[in-house]
Amino acid sequence: MFTHKPSLDHAPSLYAATGLPQPERPALQGAIEADVCVIGAGYTGMSSALHLAEAGFKVVVLEAARVGWGASGRNGGQLVHSYSRDMDVIESRYGKQAAQTLGSMAFEGAQIIKERIERYNIDCHFKKGGVFAALTDKQVGHLENQQALWARFGHKDMTMHDAAESEKMTGSNRYKATLVDHSTGHVHPLRLAQGEALAFEQLGGQIYELSGVTKIDRGEPAVVHTAQGQVKARFVIVACNAYIGELEPRLASRSMPCGTQVIATEPLGDRFPEILPTDYCVEDCNFLLDYFRLSADRRLVYGGGVIYGAREPHHIESIIRPKLLKTYPQLKNVRIDYAWTGNFLLTLTRLPEVGRLAPNIYFSQGCSGHGVTFTHLIGRVLSEAIRGQSTRFDAFANLPSYPFPGGRVFRVPFTAIGAMYYDLRDKLGI
Structure with a gap:
């Protein structure tokens, strides 16, 4: 194998x-x-x-x-709806019928996970709420379009927030706006x-x-x-x-295996209460995106980066820590307790x-x-x-x-x- x-x-x-x-x-x-x-x-x-x-x-x-x-x-443990190419791209490439059929299933996976957790009493630290974060004006427009697109396919449990509200929600001043999906969340994967x-x-x-x-x-x-x-x-x-x-x-x-890297800090305890006070997970809107959340014991789990071909780097912390510090510079002296990599599979489409x-x-x-x-x-x-x-x-x-x-x-x-x-x-x- x-x-x-x-x-x-x-x-x-x-x-x-x-x-x-x-x-x-x-x-x-x-x-x-x-x-x-x-x-x-x-x-x-x-x-x-x-x-x-x-x-x-x-x-x-x-x-x-x-x-x-x-x-x-x-993985990052985030329950993100839809596909890596959204329904508008599917519609433009493959037609309205394909978009309608795939769109009718685009929000089902997260619901299945929540049903499994409840039915079988799976203790996987599920927490509600996911955030898409825009770093540029162009990305703000992308989030507005995404909210409208998903509403067209029946998913309306989302709210837009401006820069000030986003900073209160995430504890970072990097974001010009955020889109909160209240129907998703994150887990211990x-x-x-x-x-x-x-x-x-x-x-x-x-x-x-x-x-x-x-x-x-x-x-x-x-x-x-x-x-x-x-x-x-x-x-x-x-x-x-x-x-x-x-x-x-x-x-x-x-297909092509690709590596992504993740680090987890020491438990933050009561320090830095401004970081993710809502306990939502976050991913930004960059092509090579960053994603992060708090674990059950209040560690910051932060991932990002892609290594095409799935080589395993020996310097994971040096790749991800600078990304973390751009988001939360106050964590400069916080210890990193875990660093790991794993492969996901990329297709051309x-x-x-x-x-x-x-x-x-x-x-x-x-x-x-x-x-x-x-x-x-x-x-x-x-x-x-x-x-x-x-x-x-x-x-x-x-x-x-x-x-x-x-x-x-x-x-x-x-x-x-x-x-x-x-x-x-x-x-x-x-």
């Missing part, structure tokens, strides 16, 4: 240090059978598996490392994945960790192989995203790629930075397709997808050059 041998332990993050207790999950040994075999125990895999288990399917999940090991357990895994197991589902998939035999049933076992299944869901490696070269050729590798083998990948909510939506949609209700699945599957220019060799420099252009535009305010 991997082209290299990364550590199978969780990244040295705040999340790994404060995750939910988990049972021992042994590697798969021998041959077993299931209705559905899910490859990958991140959000896409666990959302799919949990929906299918609720519908009465016998489901087996195979994970090369640990539940939530990848982006699902390392690893605890969410782990809580979903526990819920799945309570319904009779099986998870095998340290069970990287080596190949998938097409057929009805399909056979999914690991180093020491195999699963014969009527259906397979490939849910590997940025960590698919060489398992399915066709999927790997149309910035829209997720969903489809079939065979009539009974499904896949979803390439959330392009909007993975927390989309993965939960697509888990429901994949479960619908396996149950014979494919209308919503087809809406995503019918979107075109393309390989990156330059192929797998030159996709990184070509994409990085494009990102530099948009980053420069952000800095110049144009």
Whole structure:
């Protein structure tokens, strides 16, 4: 499943240090059978598996490392609606019908997460409220357009705030305006994945960790192989995203792993009460955006930056601390307790790629930075397709997808050059 041998332990993050207790999950040994075999125990895999288990399917999940090991357990924890390309772009590229169908699902993922938290009593530190923050006049106009666009698709639980109100809300004077989405929020992302895994197991589902998939035999049933076992299944869901490696070269050729970095401060306690007094999460409107929030024990969790090709830097703090200090210069002497990186998967269109590798083998990948909510939506949609209700699945599957220019060799420099252009535009305010 991997082209290299990364550590199978969780990244040295705040999340790994404060995750939910988990049972021992042994590697798969021998041959077993299931209705559905899910490859990958991140959000896409666990959302799919949990929906299918609720519908009465016998489901087996195979994970090369640990539940939530990848982006699902390392991300910023922010529940952000829609897709990396919003409905206006979808409408202009693919037509009104595509925009209407995808728009009708654009706000569902966050609701699924909140339903899961409540139904299964998942202690993942959920807090309400998310903020989009504008640094330039152009970005203020973007937020006004976004509010109107989302209202057109039925989402109206948003409010605009001027610079003075934004400073009171965030504790930073950087922002010319903010748009608050009152229907979203933020979570401890690893605890969410782990809580979903526990819920799945309570319904009779099986998870095998340290069970990287080596190949998938097409057929009805399909056979999914690991180093020491195999699963014969009527259906397979490939849910590997940025960590698919060489398992399915066709999927790997149309996407690119990208790294993002996150740091967490020491607990702030009662110091700096001006920082995020609302306890909302924040992301700015830059192309290479920054995002931050307070953890349950009042650490500032701050992330940003993109490394195309997913190299793992050894100087994460030096990349992110200057960004943090631009937002909160008063934290100059605050200690950084955790620094980590993780990969998300980028597509050329910035829209997720969903489809079939065979009539009974499904896949979803390439959330392009909007993975927390989309993965939960697509888990429901994949479960619908396996149950014979494919209308919503087809809406995503019918979107075109393309390989990156330059192929797998030159996709990184070509994409990085494009990102530099948009980053420069952000800095110049144009």
